[in-house]
Amino acid sequence: MKLLNAIDKHILQTVAGMHDMPQGAYNIRKNGEGIIRNSTANIEIIPKTDKPGIDVIVKPGARGESVHIPVILTAEGLEDMVYNSFDIGAGADVLIVAGCGIHNPGDKNSRHDGIHNFIVRKGARMRYVEKHYGEGDSHGKKILNPKTVVEIEEDGYAEMELVQISGVDDTKRDTEARLYKNAHLLVTERMLTDGDQYAESKIIVELLGRDSSARIISRSVGRDNSRQIFYPVAVGMNRCRAHVQCDAIIMHQAQIRSIPEIAANHADAQLVHEAAIGKIAGEQLTKLMTMGLSESEAEETILRGFLK
């Protein structure tokens, strides 16, 4: 990894669990440029010619392979905009590990806007993991505005894990999914904000095909003076099922709004939403303290579990 310094490596480990160059296909983007890339027999990564970004093409039937596409921002004042497209061939089964880490050393804002388009073709399975993370003690904000659009064709399955670990000052995430016949989607979102951070997340899932199903599970923790807003929406256009679940722990002076919406445009659409915001239950703290944990250790343990 000669192009990567210690900060880069730390970020790669945090956002993509990478200790070394991963197996399979990968593309590492640093400060607005692709710096290392590897395609495999079944997964091709091609840089776009008309705009920044890559096309990731997974051959039909490719199984058990992975693609790592982390992004590192270590320069201050950088505004990075990238368009990535993913074509998951019919019957393929892949893991995609994305993630963006910003180390902002200066006082100017650093910002990464990733626009991701996915097509999960007939009968394909995709697991997508995206972690967002910021660090740096200076005044420069770390801003991440991801936009994700997913189409899941007949019998396809997608699992998306969207995690904002810490240190992101400002985020607006926008996720759209369209599900066709017998397609399934699971979105789990985990978010922690503290300080004066602001986070907004919109997820809209359209269940177009018969027997499609979706689950959106959002868990978040708001600390200090941070603010969060969630708008998960499930729209049923056919015989389908959807479950939207938003669960938030609120602490200190944080503010959290959760506005789940379910809309049925078909008599056989079964849509459910649940939303809850509350403090850590006193009983949980007490229980852990009766095992010898201090109050703050107990709090940490509860939050860690909740956001797992």
Add this chain to the structure above:
Amino acid sequence: MLEIKNLSLTLEGDKGPVEILKDINLVLEDHMFYVFTGPNGGGKSSLAKVIMGIYQATTGSIVLDGVDITELGVTERARLGIGYAFQQPPRFKGLTVGELLQLAAGKGKQVKEYNLLLDVGLCPQDYIDREVDFSLSGGELKRIEIASLLARKLKLAIYDEPEAGIDLWSFSRLTETFQKINEKFDTTMILISHQERILSIADEIILIADGRIVEKGKRANIWPLIMEEVSCINCDECTEGTDEVAECYR
């Protein structure tokens, strides 16, 4: 040894202060197996919580092995070797049974999760990685709660109605487990229970009703009291109980 002197507990209720415990005096010796029993609402769990530090005593003192712990908080008492298994244990999203037991045993300590789960009649493979959340049944949660106390080396262990919600087969296994620990260690054991079987294995029975200790003594002396005379000690004033209510004759 635990000594409780002139202890009272007053809590703020919806309609003002309520005196929950009154003039409690109690000495509990090492290696002994005690049962707290008595009618619902009598104050058993409250006394356990005062000992654990979950409630702070309003008056009086609590001394553990010569150290006054009256002013100490829950964490400090836990670190001194007091443990309490909740009557209604809380659930935790995202925390697995294995992790909970590890936390109970202490950071970096080796924990024999497998044996602990077997001791409470749960199949380790099936439970170790499950989350302690709403997917567990009431009885399963209760057993895990018990295991979380068994995981620790304690001076004083309080189990609040450990048998509640536990099926008969596991229950007999559980009583064996309690007896085994009692033989092996110096731990002072307190079981809060309404179960005849548990009362019958105790060294001493402490009868608590109406916020007071009504009787304390060897099983042989207290047992007849419970069975015959005592029934419910508030029978005279009680407007709800009648001769037909079995509860009144626990």
